[in-house]
Amino acid sequence: MDPTRLQKLLTRAVPAACVALLVTAVPASAGILFPEAGGGSPGAEDIRTLYAIIFVLGFIVFVGVEGVLIWCLVKYRAKRGRVAAQIHGNTKLEIGWTVGAAVILVFLTIATFVMLPGIKNPAASDIDINGNPIASNAAFASTDQRKPPEGQALNIQVNGKQYVWQFTYPGDEGVFSYTRMYVPVGMTVTLDIESDDVQHSWWIPELGGKMDALPGYTNKTWFKVTEPGTYSGQCAELCGRNHANMYAEVVALPFEEWRQWYDDEAQEIADAKEYAAQERERLEQAEGEDATQGTSGASNTNSNPAE
Amino acid sequence: MALVDTAAPRAARPQIITGKIRPEPKGWTSWITTTDHKKIGILYLWTVAVFFVLGGVEALLIRLQLGAPENTLLSPERYNELFTMHGTTMVFLVVVPVWAGLANYLLPLMIGARDVAFPRLNAWSYWMFLFGGIALYASFFWTPPEAGWFSYVPLSTKEYSPSGGQDAWIFMAHLTGLSSMLGAVNFIATIHNMRAPGMGWGRLPLFVWTILIYSYLIVLAISSLAATVTMLLTDRHFGTNFFDPTQGGSALLWQHLFWFFGHPEVYIFVLPAFGVFSEVLPVFARKPIFGYKAIAAATAGIAFLGLLVWAHHMFATPSATVVLAFFMLSSFVIAVPTGVKIFNWIATLWRGTIEFRVALLYAVGGIGTFLIGGITGIFLAVFPVDWQLTDTYFVVAHMHYVAFGGSAFAMFSALYFWFPKITGRLLSERMGKVAFWLTLVGFHTTFLVQHSAGLSGMPRRIFEYQASAGWHVYNLISTIGAFIIALGVLITIINVVRSLKHGAIAGPDPWKANTMEWFTPSPPPEHNFDAIPRVRSVEPMKDYRRQIEELSGSEQRFEAGKPMAHV
Numbered sequence: 001m002d003p004t005r006l007q008k009l010l011t012r013a014v015p016a017a018c019v020a021l022l023v024t025a026v027p028a029s030a031g032i033l034f035p036e037a038g039g040g041s042p043g044a045e046d047i048r049t050l051y052a053i054i055f056v057l058g059f060i061v062f063v064g065v066e067g068v069l070i071w072c073l074v075k076y077r078a079k080r081g082r083v084a085a086q087i088h089g090n091t092k093l094e095i096g097w098t099v100g101a102a103v104i105l106v107f108l109t110i111a112t113f114v115m116l117p118g119i120k121n122p123a124a125s126d127i128d129i130n131g132n133p134i135a136s137n138a139a140f141a142s143t144d145q146r147k148p149p150e151g152q153a154l155n156i157q158v159n160g161k162q163y164v165w166q167f168t169y170p171g172d173e174g175v176f177s178y179t180r181m182y183v184p185v186g187m188t189v190t191l192d193i194e195s196d197d198v199q200h201s202w203w204i205p206e207l208g209g210k211m212d213a214l215p216g217y218t219n220k221t222w223f224k225v226t227e228p229g230t231y232s233g234q235c236a237e238l239c240g241r242n243h244a245n246m247y248a249e250v251v252a253l254p255f256e257e258w259r260q261w262y263d264d265e266a267q268e269i270a271d272a273k274e275y276a277a278q279e280r281e282r283l284e285q286a287e288g289e290d291a292t293q294g295t296s297g298a299s300n301t302n303s304n305p306a307e
Numbered sequence: 308m309a310l311v312d313t314a315a316p317r318a319a320r321p322q323i324i325t326g327k328i329r330p331e332p333k334g335w336t337s338w339i340t341t342t343d344h345k346k347i348g349i350l351y352l353w354t355v356a357v358f359f360v361l362g363g364v365e366a367l368l369i370r371l372q373l374g375a376p377e378n379t380l381l382s383p384e385r386y387n388e389l390f391t392m393h394g395t396t397m398v399f400l401v402v403v404p405v406w407a408g409l410a411n412y413l414l415p416l417m418i419g420a421r422d423v424a425f426p427r428l429n430a431w432s433y434w435m436f437l438f439g440g441i442a443l444y445a446s447f448f449w450t451p452p453e454a455g456w457f458s459y460v461p462l463s464t465k466e467y468s469p470s471g472g473q474d475a476w477i478f479m480a481h482l483t484g485l486s487s488m489l490g491a492v493n494f495i496a497t498i499h500n501m502r503a504p505g506m507g508w509g510r511l512p513l514f515v516w517t518i519l520i521y522s523y524l525i526v527l528a529i530s531s532l533a534a535t536v537t538m539l540l541t542d543r544h545f546g547t548n549f550f551d552p553t554q555g556g557s558a559l560l561w562q563h564l565f566w567f568f569g570h571p572e573v574y575i576f577v578l579p580a581f582g583v584f585s586e587v588l589p590v591f592a593r594k595p596i597f598g599y600k601a602i603a604a605a606t607a608g609i610a611f612l613g614l615l616v617w618a619h620h621m622f623a624t625p626s627a628t629v630v631l632a633f634f635m636l637s638s639f640v641i642a643v644p645t646g647v648k649i650f651n652w653i654a655t656l657w658r659g660t661i662e663f664r665v666a667l668l669y670a671v672g673g674i675g676t677f678l679i680g681g682i683t684g685i686f687l688a689v690f691p692v693d694w695q696l697t698d699t700y701f702v703v704a705h706m707h708y709v710a711f712g713g714s715a716f717a718m719f720s721a722l723y724f725w726f727p728k729i730t731g732r733l734l735s736e737r738m739g740k741v742a743f744w745l746t747l748v749g750f751h752t753t754f755l756v757q758h759s760a761g762l763s764g765m766p767r768r769i770f771e772y773q774a775s776a777g778w779h780v781y782n783l784i785s786t787i788g789a790f791i792i793a794l795g796v797l798i799t800i801i802n803v804v805r806s807l808k809h810g811a812i813a814g815p816d817p818w819k820a821n822t823m824e825w826f827t828p829s830p831p832p833e834h835n836f837d838a839i840p841r842v843r844s845v846e847p848m849k850d851y852r853r854q855i856e857e858l859s860g861s862e863q864r865f866e867a868g869k870p871m872a873h874v
Contacts, residue, residue, distance in 0.1 A: 031763030031777075035695040044695075051692050058682040065678055069653050073671060076592070078660040085658040089598040093654070094647065101646040105639040105685075112635065112689050119691040120628065198462040199558065201623060201698055205764040209694020210623050214559060215461060216552025217625040236698040236766040238455050240462060241383040244769035 036205035039252070040226030043208035046118045053111050057104060119209075122222035125152040126186035131255035153188040153222075156181065160193070160200030160213035162239055163246040173266035180249045184258040185228050193219040201237035204250050210236045225252035331833050342426035343833055344411050347433045349729065351408025354437055355401055356800075361444070362396035363796060365389045367789055370753075374786035376774040386770035387453035388472070392443070394456030395476060398572065399483045400440045402714040406579035407432070407490045409721055410518040412729060414494060416824035416831060417512045419503025419839045424496035432489035439482030446475035455768065457569065458539070460550040460561040465543045474543065480536040484529045491522035491529075498522075503823065505842035512822045512845070513596060516603045517582030520610045521575055527614060528571035535564035559624060566617035574613040577677075577709065578606055580717030581648055584670045587720050588652055589846075590820045591667035592659030598651040599845060605644035605651075612641040622690040623697055631690040638688035645681055649674060664818070665739030666724035672747045673716025680708030683758065700781075701761030704754045711750060719746070719799065726803070727817050731829040732810030734802050742798040749791030756781040756788075819864075821846035 030036050035051055037044040076084075128134055134152065157168040158181075169175040183189050193202050195213035203210035207223040225231070235246035253261065331337075338346060368389050372381040381389065411429065415422055423429050446452065450470035454463040463473055498519045502511070511519075539561070541547040548554035550561050581602075589596045596602065618626065618634040652674055661667065683705040687693050696702060719742075727733045760781040765772065772778050816825040825848050827835055843850050852863035 032759045033762065035692075035762050036764055047691050047695050050689060051686065051695070054686050054689060054692065058685060062679065062682055065649065065653070066675055069656070069671070069675055072653060072656040073661060076656060076659050076661050078593070078662045082660045084593040084660045086595060087597065087654075087658065088595050089601065089651075090654075094598055094601045094651075097650045098643060098647055101643045105642060108685065108689065109636065109639060112691065113632075116628075116691060119694075198467055199459055201766075203698075203764075203766070205695065209691065210697065211694070212623045212625070214625060216558055219623075219625040233764065234766060234769075238387075238459070238462065238768040240467065241387060241453070243387075244383065244771050 038227070039204075039206040039223070039229070039231050039250075041207040041223040042123045043119045043221075043223060044206060046115050047209060050111060050115045050119070054108060057108065061104070122153060122188050122190055123224050125188035125224065126226075127184065127255055128152055129154070129187075131184065131259065153190045154183060155190045155192065156183075158191045158193045158202055158213065160195040160197075160202070160235065160239070160246075162197050163235070163242040165200075165202070165235075165246070165248045169262065171266075173262075174269060175262060175265045177265070179247055180251055182251050182253060182258060182261050183225060184255040185225055185252050186255070188222060188224045190222045191220065193221065198239045199237050200235045200239045200246065202233075202248070203236040204231050204233035204248060206231045207233075207250060212237060223250075225250065228252050228254060342422075342430050344415050344423050344426065344429060345729075345831065345833075347429050348408050348410075348412025350433055351404055351411055351436070354433075354440065355405045355408055358396050358400040358440055359405075360796075360800075362393050362401055363793060365393040365396065367793055369393060370786040370789040372770060373772075373782045375783070376772055376776070376779045378771060381770065383770045384453065387455075387768070388451040390768060391452050391455050391476075392447065395443060395452070395479065396440075397710070398456055398576070399479060400436075400443070402576035402710060402718075403487060403572070404436050404483070405714075405718055406518065406521060406576065407436070407487065409725070410494060410514075410521075410579065411490070413725065413824055414497060414515060414518055415501070416728075416827060416835055417515050417822050418498065418501060418506060419823050419836060419842065420497060420501040421835050421839075423493050424501060425493050428489050429493050432486045432493065435482050435486035435489065439479045439484075439486060442475055442482055443479035446472040452476040457565060458561075459565075460539065460542075460558050463539060464550065474540070477536045477540050477543075480532055484533045484536075487525045487529050488533075491525035494518055494522040495526075503839050503842050509600070510842055510845045510847075511603075513585035513599065513602055513606075514579070514582035514822075517578045517585075517606050520606050521578050524571045524575050524578070524610050524613065528568045528575065531564050532568035535561060535568070538564075559621075562621050562624060563618070566620045567614075569620065570617040571610075571613045573709065574609055577713040578609065580673065580714045581606065583717040583721045583724070584652055584674060585648075586820075586822065587666050587670040587724050588655045590724075590818050591662045591664055591670075592656050593662070594655060594659035595846065596651070597654035597657075598647075602648055602651050605647045608644040609641060612637060612644070616641060619688055619690075619693070622693040635688050635690050639685070642681065642685060642688075649678060649681075664723070665734070665736055665743055666720045666818075668740065668743045669716050669720035669723065672743065673712055673720060676708055676712030676716060676747075676750065680705055680712050683708065696761060698767050699761030700757040700765045700767060703767055704757035704761065707750075707754045707757075711754075716746075719743070722799070722803070724818070725824075726806070727810075727813030728824055728827075728829050728831070730807055730810070731813055732806050733813045733817060734806045734810060738798055738802040738805075742795045742802065745791055745795030745798065747795075749788050749793075749795055752788030752791060753785050754788070756784045760785070816848065819848075819852070821848050823847050826851065 035048050037048045155170050159166040164178050167177050167181045193211050193213045195215045200213040201210045202213060211219045211221040229252055231250045233248050235243060372378050372386055450472040452472035454468050454473060458476060461467055498515060538549040542549050548556040550556045550558055552558055585596055585602055615637045616634060619638045622631055687696055687705060723734055723739055760778050765778045813829050815828050856863045
């Protein structure tokens with residue numbers, strides 16, 4: 001083959017092969033060489049892409065430096081009659097590798113800041129709070145770091161406790177759940193992460209990075225699941241003896257099913273509240289009867305005399 | 308100059324013939340009352356060795372527990388206690404004091420001084436270190452601390468950790484912190500004031516440079532630790548609320564103050580390791596160190612930047628993006644001087660004649676291993692990526708590549724390099740090589756797969772995991788690797804114990820090395836030098852050898868490929 005054609009072929013084939021390798025190899029080796037992703041959450045995907053960029057650069061540096069190190073060890077091993085060159089240094093070389101190292105890091109800095117908004121800022125939701133598709137995401141592009149366009153996200157309170165996660169959903173119904181968080185597919189979910197006791201850390205590997213739950217602070221993160229399914233994780237910050245068993249699961253359901261779940265929960269809570277109210281009424285009536293019969297002490301049940 | 312005895316038949320060595328001024332004190336009382344920097348150094352090193360074995364056994368128990376899914380070998384309580392003890396022991400009682408011990412022994416010899424500036428302060432420093440270790444281990448049989456070596460609040464407060472183990476941990480931090488500070492002040496005073504005539508800053512051995520910078524870092528960083536553990540102590544027992552958010556305190560404050568100590572701590576234990584690499588490589592490559600000034604400057608640069616990167620341990624805490632970005636960039640910048648050092652070490656080997664002695668193997672193995680830890684550090688510095696990786700086994704792997712690859716390998720390199728100076732006997736090279744390969748292979752078997760465990764979602768500090776999580780293969784490999792390391796360390800210990808009595812006699816300068824400690828007999832007399840020699844370059848021993856050659860006509864230089872030590 002004539003050399004210019006070979007060169008042309010190589011200039012096209014090598015980058016193409018690299019891209020193909022990244023596209024296919026990264027998801028295939030998730031969990032071995034690359035972080036998890038796969039819930040379709042844009043944040044997690046972007047983190048993995050950024051990781052892959054660092055991985056490629058890091059791998060080149062690794063092979064280069066270890067290669068030269070081993071080559072030096074083999075090539076310059078002591079032999080009879082060999083004399084070591086008495087070199088003390090080389091200023092140009094020092095400047096060269098200082099600048100070289102700095103250039104790689106400048107590149108990584110740029111890559112990070114280009115990727116950052118996609119990771120940090122909640123993406124616009126695909127559906128609104130009633131499950132209707134939103135026509136164009138572009139219309140909701142926001143400069144706000146934290147809040148996606150009003151009403152287009154499900155905001156869930158995440159509360160870490162030794163050793164369980166509690167999730168409180170928005171709405172007057174006061175729906176909550178433990179360990180399993182139910183979310184609709186395609187909707188941006190923003191999380192307000194808090195703790196009641198010690199420090200915990202919220203993490204579902206496939207949906208993105210972790211965020212610490214620290215008492216006295218509200219930490220925020222977000223995700224958007226595009227594939228229905230169950231995504232599991234566990235508390236990532238040492239929180240005591242049972243830290244290993246503080247699990248969390250995100251169950252992503254199609255909107256209709258999620259709505260059904262939500263309504264069922266709301267109904268259950270309403271029923272429970274009603275039952276509790278009835279019980280309270282019954283008890284109060286019973287107390288009232290006791291009081292009329294002259295039994296003392298019953299008045300102390302509702303108020304503390306020490307106050 | 309009458310420094311050299313040219314009349315004796317085997318005078319072909321640079322050596323001062325030292326007259327015994329008074330008999331050296333002997334017996335156990337001489338050890339507990341000593342203010343001799345060499346004896347204190349030896350006390351330090353033996354104490355560190357004991358703690359290293361204890362910390363290692365704890366590590367093996369941790370690995371045994373994690374070797375199989377849903378293992379019931381250890382209860383969660385015991386498991387938390389063990390990783391707390393392991394981390395605390397290795398950081399506070401091994402990798403930091405080991406350099407205090409080695410520097411104690413070597414620093415005055417390397418700069419041509421008769422002792423450190425404040426010998427009694429030095430003895431106090433050692434005893435505080437020992438008592439700090441005892442304070443921690445005294446809790447071991449009752450209620451050891453279980454909130455991790457970093458003791459995050461609120462978990463470490465009275466409410467969640469009521470036991471005295473946490474207080475033992477606080478006292479350990481106070482006592483070893485005091486020990487480190489006293490030692491550091493002593494080293495700083497010694498290096499600034501007691502250098503041999505002619506030893507300007509440009510002729511200071513690189514190990515001494517790193518000890519100087521290590522000492523400054525200790526003074527700056529340990530004060531933050533001392534303050535913060537005191538605040539924890541008063542929160543626990545005296546009704547203050549520094550860390551209680553319900554009373555206006557902040558749980559995040561602990562993390563800032565702790566890591567303001569904790570990150571410089573990494574450089575405190577790794578810079579002297581770099582110093583060891585910088586001393587060992589030129590000797591066994593038979594070549595001057597490449598870029599002396601660049602390495603010394605990089606040491607200072609790393610230390611300065613090391614004070615500005617602490618919050619990269621806190622990327623997932625509630626913090627503003629601008630803060631995260633600052634700490635990402637400062638962590639990037641610190642990679643540059645670190646890279647410069649690695650390039651200079653490789654350039655030192657380049658075109659040398661490399662003698663594969665055990666000290667060199669550990670140095671090179673350490674550099675190659677540390678490099679991987681440096682590269683994974685870049686992943687962790689990028690804060691969005693860190694959100695995935697932090698608090699997983701990826702970080703466990705990273706920090707062991709840095710701490711074991713940097714510090715522990717340098718520790719072994721230093722052991723093989725200076726053991727003949729300290730004891731007068733050589734360690735067995737054959738056993739050393741076996742131990743080196745076991746340690747190296749064991750290390751990478753243990754920790755390389757931990758990156759993958761972390762990437763597939765395994766958090767740190769969990770005492771058990773389900774088989775369905777898919778982490779058991781990684782963990783089994785890791786556990787096997789840990790026992791290979793243990794075997795390597797065991798052989799090293801046997802080698803040390805055996806060689807103390809039966810090792811080949813080393814002579815004053817078995818490696819034909821460059822720095823002044825090799826000018827003295829092995830082991831050196833109590834007063835080190837009869838007369839302090841003048842220093843004319845960064846490699847004074849080369850000058851002395853040349854001088855002897857001229858005076859005596861005997862060949863002093865080392866020929867490549869010949870056995871180095873006179874046996």
